[in-house]
Amino acid sequence: MSVKDTVARQYKKLADHGLQQVSGLLVPPEGWIATLRKALAMSGPQLAKRAGITKAAIYQAERNEREGAITLNQMQKMAEALGGRFVYAVVLHERVEDVLKAQALENAEGIVRRASSHMALEQQSLSPEQTQIEIDRLADSMIRHMPPNFWEKT
Secondary structure, eight states, X not given: OOHHHHHHHHHHHHHHHHHHHHTTOOOOTTOHHHHHXXXXXXXXXXHHHHHTSOHHHHHHHHHHHHHTXXXXXXXXXXXXXXXXXXXXXXXXXXXXXXXXXXXXXXXXXXXXXXXXXXXXXXXXXXXXXXXXXXXHHHHHHHHHHOOTTTTSOO
16 A cells, blocks of 8 residues: 555545534534524623624624624634634535545446447447446546546536
């Protein structure tokens, strides 16, 4: 096994671990800042004082968070003022291997279907079972060797 394969496996493990850790975590309707502030029974002016900003800035930050317009720096500052820490993550909906397999199958199916249509013109088409076997074989090969155009639409 190469160093490149080992590194890729470590990244996959990290990504899958993130999926397991936050898969059930949803953003509250009011956003995290407002929800935590209210859970702590902290007023806007009290949070503003702790954060060293105006109370208008607190309400603006809460609104920005709900609208998806808040910055990572603002979230960090609010989290610290609330007595917490800001955690940022991008989490896949599925395991890394499942995402790779779906993409490889999509690519392989396109390639095999195009080849099959040419073969049919010459009365050499594969049976549906043979076609599926070829798609699976090609998808597995793509995952192992990851062609440069793997993520391009075919």
